[in-house]
Amino acid sequence: MKVFNALKPGFFTTIQDLGRYGFLKYGVPISGAMDTFSLTAANLIVGNNPNDAGLEITLNGPELQALSKTQIAITGGNILLKINGENVPMWQTLNIQADDVLSFGKMESGCRAYLAIRGGIKTPPVLGSRSTYLRGGFGGINGRQLKTGDIIEGFDTQWLEFECKMPEELVPQFTNHFKVHAILGPQDDMFTEKGISTFLSSQYKVTLEADRMGYRLEGPLIEHKGKADIVSDALLPGAVQVPKNGKPIVIMRDAQTTGGYPKVAVIIFSDLSMLGQAKPNDTIEFHKVNMRQAHEKLREYYELLQNLSSILVRS
């Protein structure tokens, strides 16, 4: 079913689901939504599976013309949203008629918004996922970002008889400052005590070199004990690498799967969604947690995801 025609592609719009798992040993990154919580929420609001594919919209949104009647939800960073020129809300079901034009204004907070379509976006899955991996040139629409004239297809499915809304208190609020929790290691022993305390007590600014692969940060230098190279080993999203220059790099979802810089810490999973909303000039501070605390937070987060669908307000 043809759902949307892209009249304008937006700054950087890609198709993403929750990621491509199981192929790291072949050098294939996980990819998927930078803010998985927001994509999950958008999907649940239109009655989809959490892992259905949606659009990830970066900073400036696309303009989309509906080709059929459908239901959508938009979540994530706070962006001005219009249907046929009239403002409509985020985080709730929106009914769309054929020929309606969906347009986006400026992103007011955060960096990425998510558009879910009832039934999910239909593209050929590659290695079990529809996520776009730009560098590898596969997933989504031929492995590339959205361009003018693209037709977005969806799966045929039943019309949802009720509308859903995210409870106000659960809508994440993004500011220009991010507090994240991290577990030290695996190579924290390559840094001096001073280096570790600098890392944990400073604010780091996201530089212009920030994209789906990772964020290069600017701030007080993190001191190594000796050499700053390791024989390459595995990377996962959330890892904080520190090269010789002492400036941390946060690994995100499209990063290469191996790297040769020591990792001072790894950000916990439940904070990583939020960090997917960071943009250049935003600041990040890192707080140390131990494994037990981290796993408590992870369990709480899983529980929230598990219950999210039943927490939604129906009307």
Added chain:
Amino acid sequence: METKPYASARYLPFGDKALLIEFGNIISLEVNHKVIALNEAVNKAKIHGVEELVPTYRSLLIRYDVLKVSYEQLIFRIKDIEQTLKDIKIEVGKKFTIPVVYGKDYGPDLGYVAQYHGLTEEQVVKIHANREYRVYMLGFVAGFPYLGEVADEIATPRLETPRLKVPAGSVGIAEKQTGVYPCEAPGGWRIIGRTPLKLFNPPQQPPALLTPGDIVRFKPISEKEFKMETRK
């Protein structure tokens, strides 16, 4: 610089969803053998909650689900498996031959590598093709194999300024490593040739031709053979 494997493996936390087991901080057959052996053994053990294994030069990353297995339980199980490794004979990986057209536009750095070592281009090709390489790991871009080890006579440092685009199939040298670019990518390796072989084909399962532990040999081919192969 460390020159030896660790006396005993290091078990390290990698965030809240993975465990890292390091066997050393060197590129060595001995260390990589241990990684691959543990990888195989953990695979076979089918531990509840283990989601994915990532073998590299010198470590094994284990992604796990804490709802199914705790961090402590996982370490306990893996240490148990590690104890049994000494008795296990490592299976030799699959063998592959990669055809390569060396030099000219296909290998723009072949001349530099030859000059750097005071060799002829033919000698460099012969040395590169005349040995078996082990796939230590895949990384950098999807399907990129890190192969070792290159003979000292042709081991060459990376470019000072990486190229923005290295064509798919390019075969390069970086110090004692050699590798093949599966797709066009930026890169700083010294490019000495190109293969018509497709190393990464995502719709296929598995998507990559090579797996860590496999053995690779390069076979020089002519430009004509290269063109015939790419037309297929």
